[in-house]
Amino acid sequence: GFTLSITRYSIPEEMEEGSFVANLAADLGLDVRSLEERNAKLDVIHGKNYLDLNKDTGELIIREKMDREVICMTKTTSCFLKMEVILSNPVRIFNIELEILDINDNAPLFRRKTMHLDVSEATPPGERFSLTNAVDADVGANSIKTYYLSESKYFGIDIQTGSDGSKYVDLVLKGKLDREEHAVHNLILTAVDGGVPPRSGTASIIVNVLDINDNAPLFIQPVFAVNVSENSAPGTVVMILNATDLDEGSNAELIYSYTLYTSEKTQEIFSLDPNSGEIKVKGVIDYEASQSFDMYIQAQDRGSTPLSGHCKVMVFVTDLNDNHPEVTIKSLKRAVAEDVSVGTLIAVVSVSDKDSGMNGIVDLTLNQQDILPFLLNKSSEDYFELLVSKPLDREVMSKYEIVLRVRDRGFPPLSDNETITLEILDVNDNAPTFSQSIFTIHVMENNPPGAILTSLSAFDPDLNENQYLVYVIMEKEIVNMSMSMLFSINPENGDLYGMKTFDYEREREFLFHIEARDSGNPPLSSNTTVHIIILDQNDNTPQIVSPWRAQGSLVEEVIPRSIEKGHMVAKVVAVDSDSEQNARVTYQLLQISDSSLFSLDQYNGEIRTTRMFTYRDPRQQRLVVIAKDNGEPSLSATVTIKISTVEHAMPFSETTELPIEYDVFTNLNLYLVIGLGAVSFLLLITILVIIVLKCQKPKPKAIKIPPANRNSVVSRNSVISQRSSTIADSTLISSDAYWYSLFLAETRKGKVVVRQPIIPKGAGYFVSSIPRSIGPSEAADSRASTLE
Template identity: 65%
Template sequence: VQLFCCQLTTDFFSGAERFSLNNAADPDVGTNSVKNYHLSASDNFAIEIQTGRDGTKFADLVLKRALDREQQAVHNLILTAVDGGVPTRTGTASIIVRVLDVNDNAPSFDKDQYVVDVMENSPIGSLVIKLNATDLDEGSNSDITYSYSLYTSERTQMMFNLNPENGEIRVKEMINYEDLKLYEMEVIASDKGPTSLSGQCRVTIQVTDMNDNHPEISIKSFQSPVKENVATDTVIAVVSVSDKDSGDNGQVDLHIPENMPFKLRESSDNYYELVVSEPLDREKVPEYEITFTVTDRGSPPLCDNETMTLELLDVNDNVPQFSQSFYTIRVMENNAPGSLLSSLTAFDPDLHENQYLVYFIIEKEIANTSMSMLFSINPENGNLYALKTFDYEIEKEFLFHIEARDSGSPPLSSNVTVHIIIVDQNDNAPVIVSPWRAHGSVVEEKIPRSTDKGSLVAKVIALDTDSVHNSRITYQFLQVTDASLFSLDQYNGEIRTMRMFSYKDSRHHRLVVVAKDNGQPALSATVTIKLLTMPLEYDIFSDINLYLVIGLASVSFLLLITILVTIVLKCQKPKHSKTAPPSRNSVISERNSTIADSTLVSNDAYWYSLFLAETRKGKLVVRQPVPKGSRYIVSSIPRGTGLSETSDSAASTLQVGLQLICVFFFFDMP
């Protein structure tokens, strides 16, 4: 029996398809020849036995149902021929049926839809996905090509390249998440069979966002300049922020620099208001550089900033300010009228008309004289001028106020106190007031020749109306007959004997004393004292006897005066004088008195000196206190002159009486 082989086209079936098989050959004849055929079990094939005219048996292979090459490409059958002899003999033949492919299978994908994530900004050419369609056919029927369907947009086809041979989808152009977040495409897989079959799938490409976009700031409104007194919570600017990224990459935060009088207030989604949070002061900060900074929450975060300048407009909120709260200006007396004394400039930190200042002297009268008659101020620059010449001996100081007023609306002003001090010049020479010179500058004095060493001969007193510094007076001998006999104290002007007189000394002595002040240059005055020493025979009493007599006389007189004063105080009744009585400070003097016919204000040195001089002339010297101070009024009257009645109280009379007692008691002593 021969091996039989045949090829069938896959899926071919048209009723009971028959395939003739070669007959089995059996050399026997008759009943011993081939009688029957048997086919191995098969779901697809069967045999039909045919008898020829000559009685020969042969078999046809009958296809019972359609074949599917993709399920079974080869069928192996065994055909057995059986003869009719006894015992029967058989012969077998192997039938190999190879099923030929037909394009009956379309290409297919693993999934109907693919979802792929791709990072934006992926490099061009990077692989997105490799599609793999399969075709159960073989040969050209299983060769597949890939292509976009008509439902794939041109933009998608421009962004991604599809390899038709292997189904790879690669990045064709730079992907930007902010342009398009999702791409959808339909890919067709077609085989190359005579009648092409195809399959398709949908591919969705999701673009993954990267933090590649900086957040953006947009100034929607901005108010500048604003007045410095703008109320708090006033809206200065409206700002919006945005970020094209997504997720945390698109979440943004807006900030401004710290330590600024502003704050951000969110008004709506991604909209912020810049408001005033603290009072503004242009004089401290005239303008603000406000920087808005927006930062996203990506990793790493990206930021952007925008700067704007806020200018402040001035308002008149500052008063003029002087550099000092009190000005002390020293002016030398004998100044020229119109001379500049000082510049009293004030400062106003405001601007423009709020800064323009005008200066005034606040009117004040002194001794019926207005300040504007004495001083003048330039209203534009504050220069202060003197309008007259000042004399220290008449006017020593002035106190007034200067006002500085700005030109704002309403105007603001401030004032400052000005103290003008007139500075003394040495423009007055000393005046010798003691010893008194009735005629010319020569004074004649008499002293006993028995005068002891150190006795006070005379006291020169000079007064200077200049100030303390310029009125300090020193005394010197300009001329002296015998320098070994007399000494002069340069500070108090006392002339004393340096030794006792001898019979050899001249009776006449000439002393010229100069009184010089302390000014620059110094001024001076002189006095000539002629001393006449009395002969020794005139000295009736010895020193001891003279002291005793004077002491007894003084005590007796003191007792007498005390009794008289007591009687007067008890018996005196107030009487109204027809004529006005002399004042307590009046002076009764004679032409030959050693003091002027006027009241003198004395110090202790002058008082003491006057005692010595006046007692020798038989005068009473009275020193009474000035009513408003601790200084004294010195008056001289003859001893024989009585006091006039006055309306003074008993206390005043007693005071005068006691002073007289003190005078006699003191000056009757050696």
């Protein structure tokens, strides 16, 4: 009872928000003012989402833009939006239908943007393939009108209309396909609606042409040439074959293999990968064995009906410098004498190299230093002679390692060495040599007989019997005594022995020669000088020669009591037959009656008064003087001096001369000669003095001998000298200063002066003039001589 009528409006769906639709109040016959007066209102019950009702004016306004395809989900020709408007006071309900008119606001749309078709290249023309249609949300004339296909000489479309007016399209094959020419066809299908202006939508059609095995494998060229170096390591890739098959899939999968024309030797050296076509080195490639290889290879596909292609691979081996040059000894002398002549042939050698070209050209040289005395002479193309180029000397080089170095001209060059060992045979061309031209040997006196003195050795650089030496002493007589009686030498090793005990006081030195002779043929020899120097031992006790006294007796000295302080009372002189330190004598007072009265000079033996005598001093004084040498251990002698004082000086009788007893003189001679040996002379002066003394002996000087002692035996060369004409007696009486000076002066001249003290039968002095070069044997011979 409340629904009055249905009011219908039509609007296009493109109307924007706020657009005026209609004046609903006017269309319903209602006065807006009267409604206000009675407090009545119009209100939309349904459809508020899309329309608004102006309550003041009664106008119906678009609330939001409407989409027909949203409002009407089903694709129908007509689309209505229904709504109800209520009027209060009194209540009345009005039905409103708003027809939404379609506009071409939707383009055709394919449900699949990309369509894939697999078509075998064997498909005949005219074959049809269904395609997915396009859809369009619009209706009527705005829906899909037709389809278009991009240009293609192989494909076209066929459009059909369904019972509901829908448009369907099929893809039609127009020409024969060739996958190898065009494997994929990309097509564009366009759907166009009937709107004004028309809208369109597109889809991509990808046609994959399926392969059939209609193409055989093909190599890019029928013959391949490749180089490979000899001695290439196994696994080295020679080349990779790449045959092509225009087919695909299994029809294009190739298998490589050798054909029956390929030799087994080639297949042993090279491997062929059946899948990749890779050819690798498998065996040893030797240029010298084979310079090239031929391989016949086929490539076969995996099609149901396999097809194949063929090619030939020629492998050329590149020569490497892999063969060392060789030296071959054709003839050889392994030993030559050192006196072989220059130009002597030592060896004949040949050279070779298995390589070719520059790798096979070789050069032969001697890998030697400047001292190797050989040279190579090229006798022919590959033959060389090894010759002696310089004189040989075994003592310089006894063996030669001659290195023959052969080198080719390849890159990098290879070389090899051949060593020839050449032994140089010895010739007795070297005389023995001593390390010194003179050997000075010091021998301590009192040596045991037969003791070794030294070992002399000579060197001979020769070998074997040319080097075996024999040592001999060259004979020489010394004072009618053979040198072999004094010394002996071991002929094999040169040990030198002393055959007797030497006495420094009798023999001071020996000079002789030793010869070393080899056992070669003919033998060679050389000699050296041996200088034996006898060294002194402290084996002689000092002998007190002044003041002289008989054996075991006292020495008496008489002096006036009135002498002054410092007066020389006596002088002790001792001599030692030893030399140097062993002969250096010092003096000491061993006993003294009054130590305050006398003093002793330890070096010259002078006894002097330290004060004047007093009446309290005894008239007789007793002094014991000890003379000690400087040897180790020290030896000594003593003398007792009895000093008597008188009131007045006693007159001395005329100085007389007293010969010395034979036995005393002989001992003195011996001691004096030994003492003189301490003075060293140069060797040359000593030898010259010895030669002169042996050739001419000095004539004895005439002396005056008292009648009472004329028949006494004295030593030859002794001279009795009076203290007389040239010397004042007062000097002799007052002191021994003159005597001491004479003693020193004569000693420096090679003479020994001995003072003879006062004895009852007279007093005198004698001078023994003994040249230093005369030995004890000559002194002994003088015993039978008498003085003139």
